[in-house]
Amino acid sequence: MKQLRKWSRILHRDIGYFFIGTTIVYGLSGIALNHMSDWNPNYSVKVTHFTTSINLEKTASIKNNILLLLDEVDHRNNYKKHYYPNADNIKIFLKGGSSIMVNVNNGNGIAEYLKRRPVFYEVNFLHYNPNRIWTWFSDAFSASLILFAVTSFFMVKGKKGIIGRGGVYTLLGIIIPILFLIYFL
């Protein structure tokens, strides 16, 4: 038992240190992605309204007219593509995911500028398993979480350990998800 306790502490501590960075990555992205319906976790969105007198109807000079509009509201170099979702509107796509929608009849337009959220964009990118190597690494992290749970049983002895206060916390942590399953599944 003494050896088991000793090794549980060593593994819990050292693997814990190793995965501090990964824990923060998944902790931050977990919160960010949990609230996806309330915000865009990857981009901040700035919306601006404008009016233009430039003719944006489907004519031979439309590409040039779009570039003139972009000179006014953004930069012509950011132009990517455009299309007409219906007879009244044109949608212009810009580099970086931003877009502009203009009513071709009255010239009223809305520009939606996207800007990457620093830190969140990067941690969310990792959270979504960008490639096979990261899948292996995150599998190792997940396995280590199970190891942390198992080693925590043996790390502390006495009334603060698993047969005392630690046991109560453990039970609570198991009962809460079970209650959720009973109520919501």
Added chain:
Amino acid sequence: MKKVISIILIAVLFIACKKESKKADDMEKQTEIAIETPFLAMAEFDTKAGDYVNKEVKIQGIVDHVCKHSGKKLLVVTDDGSVHITSDTRFEDSLTGSEIVLTGIVLEERIDEAYCLKMEEDNIKSHSEGASSQEQFEKKKKHIQQYRDQMKEENKDYLSNYSLQYVSHIEVE
């Protein structure tokens, strides 16, 4: 030493030949696919997709939207129409606004009275739980009625919604 050089030369020649024949095979396959995979214009997608259910087709359009929740859905558009794409893997956000030629398998979703009843039930449930506003509730209700009216108008038991299961894509300038 001569023996070693000869073996290396033979090995290099063998690998080169193998690569060459692989290239030829790949090209043959690509040509085959290019010939076999029909191209559907966006304007005719809804009317012609029914002929290709569970088969591969190609479409060309601009990526209007990458689903921000799952990242596994795309809306490809042109002036003439739009097609929803679903995928098992995530798409890059940067694909938004790009013009692509996409290969996908045609999927059919049938909307019938049972589907409408289920939609109705879900709509009432989510509204009563406060998950949707009065406006959203009314909008959905109207949408369901539109389905029913269309079925009646076309004298059909169901309506078909077509989408594509993503296979591959290439970006075009």
